[in-house]
Amino acid sequence: MYVHGTHAVSEKDDLVTVGDRVADALEDAVVRGEPADEHPPHAQRPKHRIQLRSLEGGIRVAIGVGSFRDDPHRGRQSQIGSKFGSLRALDAMRGPRAASRRERTMVDRMPVARRENWNIAGRGPVDPAVEHGNHLVPVADGESAAWQKVLLHVDDEQSVSAAQIHGARLESNARARKGGNTVRGMASPAGASHVFEAHTAEVRLHLWGADLASLFEEAARALAELMLGDDPHGLPGPPEPVSVDALDRAALLAAWINELLFLSETKKQVWVEARVTILDGTHLTATVRGVEPQAIRTAVKAATLHDLRVEACASGGFEATLVLDV
Amino acid sequence: MQSFELRRIDDVLWELDRTARADMRVPVRIVADELLVEQARADRSLEQLVNVATLPGIVRFAVGMPDMHEGYGFPVGGVAATSAPGGSISPGGIGFDINCGVRLLATGLSRADVGSVEPFVHELSRSIPTGYGRHGRLQLSEGELDRVLGEGCTYVVREKGLGRSEDLEYIESRGSLADADAQSVSERAKQRGRDQLGTLGGGNHFLEVQIVDTVEDAAAAAALGLREGEMTVLMHTGSRGLGHQVCTDSVRIMDVAMAKSGVVLPDRQLACAPLSSREGAAYFSAMCAAANFAWANRQVLTHRVREVLTRVFGRHADARVVYDVAHNIAKLEHSGDDLVCVHRKGATRAFGPSSPELPVAYRGVGQPVFVPGSMGTASFVMVGLDSSKDVAFGSACHGAGRALSRTAAKERVTGHVLRRELEASGIVVRCPSNQELAEEAPVAYKDVERVVDVVARARIAKKVARLKPIGVLKG
Numbered sequence: 001m002y003v004h005g006t007h008a009v010s011e012k013d014d015l016v017t018v019g020d021r022v023a024d025a026l027e028d029a030v031v032r033g034e035p036a037d038e039h040p041p042h043a044q045r046p047k048h049r050i051q052l053r054s055l056e057g058g059i060r061v062a063i064g065v066g067s068f069r070d071d072p073h074r075g076r077q078s079q080i081g082s083k084f085g086s087l088r089a090l091d092a093m094r095g096p097r098a099a100s101r102r103e104r105t106m107v108d109r110m111p112v113a114r115r116e117n118w119n120i121a122g123r124g125p126v127d128p129a130v131e132h133g134n135h136l137v138p139v140a141d142g143e144s145a146a147w148q149k150v151l152l153h154v155d156d157e158q159s160v161s162a163a164q165i166h167g168a169r170l171e172s173n174a175r176a177r178k179g180g181n182t183v184r185g186m187a188s189p190a191g192a193s194h195v196f197e198a199h200t201a202e203v204r205l206h207l208w209g210a211d212l213a214s215l216f217e218e219a220a221r222a223l224a225e226l227m228l229g230d231d232p233h234g235l236p237g238p239p240e241p242v243s244v245d246a247l248d249r250a251a252l253l254a255a256w257i258n259e260l261l262f263l264s265e266t267k268k269q270v271w272v273e274a275r276v277t278i279l280d281g282t283h284l285t286a287t288v289r290g291v292e293p294q295a296i297r298t299a300v301k302a303a304t305l306h307d308l309r310v311e312a313c314a315s316g317g318f319e320a321t322l323v324l325d326v
Numbered sequence: 327m328q329s330f331e332l333r334r335i336d337d338v339l340w341e342l343d344r345t346a347r348a349d350m351r352v353p354v355r356i357v358a359d360e361l362l363v364e365q366a367r368a369d370r371s372l373e374q375l376v377n378v379a380t381l382p383g384i385v386r387f388a389v390g391m392p393d394m395h396e397g398y399g400f401p402v403g404g405v406a407a408t409s410a411p412g413g414s415i416s417p418g419g420i421g422f423d424i425n426c427g428v429r430l431l432a433t434g435l436s437r438a439d440v441g442s443v444e445p446f447v448h449e450l451s452r453s454i455p456t457g458y459g460r461h462g463r464l465q466l467s468e469g470e471l472d473r474v475l476g477e478g479c480t481y482v483v484r485e486k487g488l489g490r491s492e493d494l495e496y497i498e499s500r501g502s503l504a505d506a507d508a509q510s511v512s513e514r515a516k517q518r519g520r521d522q523l524g525t526l527g528g529g530n531h532f533l534e535v536q537i538v539d540t541v542e543d544a545a546a547a548a549a550l551g552l553r554e555g556e557m558t559v560l561m562h563t564g565s566r567g568l569g570h571q572v573c574t575d576s577v578r579i580m581d582v583a584m585a586k587s588g589v590v591l592p593d594r595q596l597a598c599a600p601l602s603s604r605e606g607a608a609y610f611s612a613m614c615a616a617a618n619f620a621w622a623n624r625q626v627l628t629h630r631v632r633e634v635l636t637r638v639f640g641r642h643a644d645a646r647v648v649y650d651v652a653h654n655i656a657k658l659e660h661s662g663d664d665l666v667c668v669h670r671k672g673a674t675r676a677f678g679p680s681s682p683e684l685p686v687a688y689r690g691v692g693q694p695v696f697v698p699g700s701m702g703t704a705s706f707v708m709v710g711l712d713s714s715k716d717v718a719f720g721s722a723c724h725g726a727g728r729a730l731s732r733t734a735a736k737e738r739v740t741g742h743v744l745r746r747e748l749e750a751s752g753i754v755v756r757c758p759s760n761q762e763l764a765e766e767a768p769v770a771y772k773d774v775e776r777v778v779d780v781v782a783r784a785r786i787a788k789k790v791a792r793l794k795p796i797g798v799l800k801g
């Protein structure tokens with residue numbers, strides 16, 4: 001995880017600005033032969049701990065997202081120290097305003113740039129290898145870190161009230177359009193992902209799914225992300241049934257999104273969960289669960305038929321392109 | 327992206343011959359200077375205009391305005407005319423936001439009368455619902471909604487008391503298209519629109535408070551009733567979810583109809599049907615109904631602005647409608663002796679002084695054309711010229727036109743920094759989202775002064791006045 005630095009957060013929308021400055025990483029990182037953890041515990045509640053990546057050599061980087069006020073193991077510890085030493089390996093851990101020869105552990109004030117490493121096997125906090133300079137990742141290590149963006153929502157008492165993980169996994173046959181610029185994606189179940197590509201006035205969405213059902217579910221997730229942005233939201237409400245039919249598979253994708261938009265506007269909800277239950281070439285049924293948004297970040301008018309395609313991938317699964325009028 | 331060779335045929339007029347691609351039925355023209363031509367080449371807008379040139383029944387040429395940019399199907403800033411009734415009508419040539427348009431109000435108040443504009447903008451933000459899906463205070467019964475769809479501003483003014491009869495004369499088509507049929511509008515569209523009358527909406531919709539900064543044509547300005555230093559209000563909004571649903575429904579129906587008839591177009595979003603067909607006629611009457619809804623929407627917003635004016639500036643404060651133009655619409659008009667269906671997608675009508683459709687006060691002057699700049703930049707009032715009929719089927723641009731994607735804009739501009747810069751330059755800003763602010767930043771748009779200059783050089787319209795923003799309300 002790479003932390004750019006600290007920023008005063010005085011407005012809710014500044015979180016978006018801060019988040020946008022954190023580098024988006026779009027590659028699946030394989031660090032020294034170990035794959036990225038594909039199923040990190042979902043962290044919406046402050047007390048969950050998230051293991052993002054495993055690194056070689058027994059060093060685990062665990063990002064604990066907690067409310068200092070509420071965590072019984074930590075209380076109000078103040079562990080502030082400075083460490084002088086030789087140049088550290090790049091991208092192991094960096095604190096805010098870190099000089100090349102100085103590292104700082106910052107605990108108990110926000111934004112938290114670094115904390116003690118945790119042994120998530122449950123042995124409790126142990127002397128972190130980093131603080132003692134025992135990490136052995138060489139400076140010249142050519143492997144890149146596994147990048148993900150962790151957006152922390154901080155309340156007035158400097159507690160983390162929510163966390164969101166963002167990272168896009170692209171299939172190996174993904175390509176950016178000329179002049180396109182991937183923005184960000186939302187963590188999705190294995191086998192599904194999406195990216196938003198730039199368009200002068202509209203939004204182009206590129207989707208992947210292990211099968212058609214997951215592709216359509218991913219489309220719903222992407223729509224919710226576009227409409228809500230990074231705003232935290234409450235728990236989804238009761239399920240709503242949806243039924244859509246269309247001329248062909250591609251038109252069905254556009255019709256599915258347009259149905260979600262119709263339901264959003266008439267029921268004043270954004271559909272954050274979707275389960276496509278039956279799918280054949282021209283008909284689907286689904287259940288969706290929504291939240292009442294505080295605000296709509298991007299108003300989507302409709303899914304268009306422009307550049308619309310749904311195709312089977314040679315390597316398995318499906319991919320699709322869809323342009324949204326915003 | 328295919329490269330096209332444009333041939334200059336006039337000062338700011340370029341043409342691509344119909345032989346450039348085998349499926350073109352007519353040539354393509356763009357109104358642009360050299361820089362705007364290069365900007366058009368930078369995205370797919372030119373290719374999209376070439377696609378438009380394949381529409382069945384298209385006549386003379388497909389034309390791109392100086393603010394043209396890539397859209398979906400039609401480019402934004404595109405104009406095409408098809409023969410009526412045998413030629414096609416394409417919902418994509420109007421867009422999802424049917425009759426998205428602009429209305430300018432003149433208040434008669436000078437800058438000195440106004441003092442600080444902050445209370446006025448604040449009261450506007452409290453009185454006018456903005457944002458996606460937010461309901462307005464006007465709740466319509468099913469019967470009332472059908473009357474709005476069928477009669478537009480006429481119903482809203484005469485039976486709901488939300489305006490004055492003299493307002494109607496200064497609205498394009500008097501804010502009511504006779505071909506509208508409320509029964510052509512689906513129940514789903516009506517569900518979406520029922521609580522949205524009198525709302526601004528989100529995205530690039532806005533309400534801007536301005537001062538007439540410069541008068542370029544004193545006689546035309548006097549005819550339009552605009553004085554230097556006068557406060558004006560410009561609103562930009564459309565048919566909201568109702569219009570979106572009408573277009574969604576119609577594109578879907580026509581897509582199916584085309585598949586059955588075996589018609590193939592280079593872009594599926596150009597789905598069309600003959601105007602005389604069941605599908606074409608149904609869409610046209612639904613589109614007219616949605617257009618009436620949009621005009622009624624702007625009429626209700628006008629009423630709200632008047633209420634706020636009296637609340638803030640006293641009971642004698644008022645707002646007069648200078649004009650109201652649509653920039654996403656299809657109209658049946660004459661091109662020479664032929665009846666045509668003119669599709670304007672991000673383009674406005676720009677009739678000249680001799681047009682009998684103008685308000686009496688504007689005959690001999692020209693139809694007002696509004697070219698809003700981006701947030702924080704100037705907007706322009708122009709009047710159409712008779713020669714616009716030959717250049718672009720009586721059409722002008724609708725704004726500065728986007729130059730950057732929303733993503734690119736947000737990368738270059740920080741929302742809260744832009745907010746501070748606008749406020750530092752004396753512009754009161756009411757926009758809840760810094761992200762939306764960044765997306766609509768001036769850097770995201772083409773140079774409006776250049777666009778207006780090209781429109782004038784093309785003899786489509788002439789400049790009348792330059793408006794400077796002092797307050798902006800965004801959804």
